[in-house]
Amino acid sequence: MQGIWSGTISFSLVAIPVRLVRAVAPGRVSFRMLHAADYSPLSRRMFCPKEEEIVPPEEIIRGYELGPDSYLPITTEELASVSPERSRTIEIVEFIDMAEVDPIYFDHPYYLVPLKGGEKAYRLLAEIMARTNRAGLAKFVLAEREYLVAVKSEAGALALVTLHYSEEILPADDIAPKAATIDGAEKSRMQQTMRKMLGEFKPEKYANERREKLLALLSEKKDTATVTAPEAALDEGEGPADLVAALEEIMAEVKKTR
Numbered sequence: 001m002q003g004i005w006s007g008t009i010s011f012s013l014v015a016i017p018v019r020l021v022r023a024v025a026p027g028r029v030s031f032r033m034l035h036a037a038d039y040s041p042l043s044r045r046m047f048c049p050k051e052e053e054i055v056p057p058e059e060i061i062r063g064y065e066l067g068p069d070s071y072l073p074i075t076t077e078e079l080a081s082v083s084p085e086r087s088r089t090i091e092i093v094e095f096i097d098m099a100e101v102d103p104i105y106f107d108h109p110y111y112l113v114p115l116k117g118g119e120k121a122y123r124l125l126a127e128i129m130a131r132t133n134r135a136g137l138a139k140f141v142l143a144e145r146e147y148l149v150a151v152k153s154e155a156g157a158l159a160l161v162t163l164h165y166s167e168e169i170l171p172a173d174d175i176a177p178k179a180a181t182i183d184g185a186e187k188s189r190m191q192q193t194m195r196k197m198l199g200e201f202k203p204e205k206y207a208n209e210r211r212e213k214l215l216a217l218l219s220e221k222k223d224t225a226t227v228t229a230p231e232a233a234l235d236e237g238e239g240p241a242d243l244v245a246a247l248e249e250i251m252a253e254v255k256k257t258r
Contacts, residue, residue: 003021004020004022004110005020006018006020006115007090008090008118009089009092009136009151010090010092016114016125017114017116017118018112018113020111021110022111023159024109027211029211029214029215029218046060061073061075062074062076062079084141084144084145084146085141086141086144087141090140090149091138092138093137093139094137095129095137096150098150098152101135101150104169105163105164105169106163106164107163107164108161108162109159109160109161110159110160110162111154111157111158111159111160112151112160114158125153126157126158127153129151129152129153129158135151136151137149138151140160147163148162148164149161
């Protein structure tokens, strides 16, 4: 697994060297946008609609949108002044009961791999947190952004889950319908239906069917269809075919007038 970050898990006098790796592989199948005429991969450009031209990187700045056609420019130096200092420590500030954390706060999972010299402490921390169902709540800086994270035990390993901050969670007050009188028989029927459908969560029973069908389609197409590649570029100085033909016609006309 390719490491994203390396440092230490730290609390009190404990320091465990670890490496952060991804826990989830992207499930989507990606495609490149191609030019239908010659199958060349297309690239994105920053286009200025006012001047109708491509803007070079050195002329691009950031701006915070205040309203329609109203922007507040901000410099790289100003952004750096409010960015957290880079850190090599996941500093656990308290241990919490994971059962108290609403899943809506969960963002993205990672694994923490023990580095040399930290295996014993790593194994001990994972075992104790599994027994107590506790997780370490910490703040963690990655790529100039500070994350709220939970370090928890996962099948004998340590996992790190980034959490949403409370201000990022949108309230559900306006979504829930107002309280109404519910018929007892109707309530009983729904409860019976739910009891009949009870089961254990086994994610391996379910699959991304569209992804599987898409991969099968690509595999079949690869075996039967002609694989396309961008057309070879013309030799330097030759010019487009239609321009070459036009020049030949002009030369022919010149010879006739001599």
